Amino acid sequence: MKKAIIQLETLTCPSCLQKINRAIKGLNGVNQDSVNVMFNSSKVKLEYDDETVSIKSIESAISNLGYGVKKTEVKDL
Numbered sequence: 477m478k479k480a481i482i483q484l485e486t487l488t489c490p491s492c493l494q495k496i497n498r499a500i501k502g503l504n505g506v507n508q509d510s511v512n513v514m515f516n517s518s519k520v521k522l523e524y525d526d527e528t529v530s531i532k533s534i535e536s537a538i539s540n541l542g543y544g545v546k547k548t549e550v551k552d553l
Contacts, residue, residue, distance in 0.1 A: 480550045482535065487518045492543065505524050
């Protein structure tokens, strides 16, 4: 398992948070209980199984919604 902190472009509305939350939780391999989208800091924290889903797939799920990913930090748990 890995832990990721993804810095996004500035989020402008609370519904953005819900869209991102749903998209990430819908990915196989993401620990749904760990997903935390933080509106004020425009960050997403989550834990995922890197053998099931890649960080690139998670970033793509966010980008496909129209939200820019600035940078990602990944750490082993």
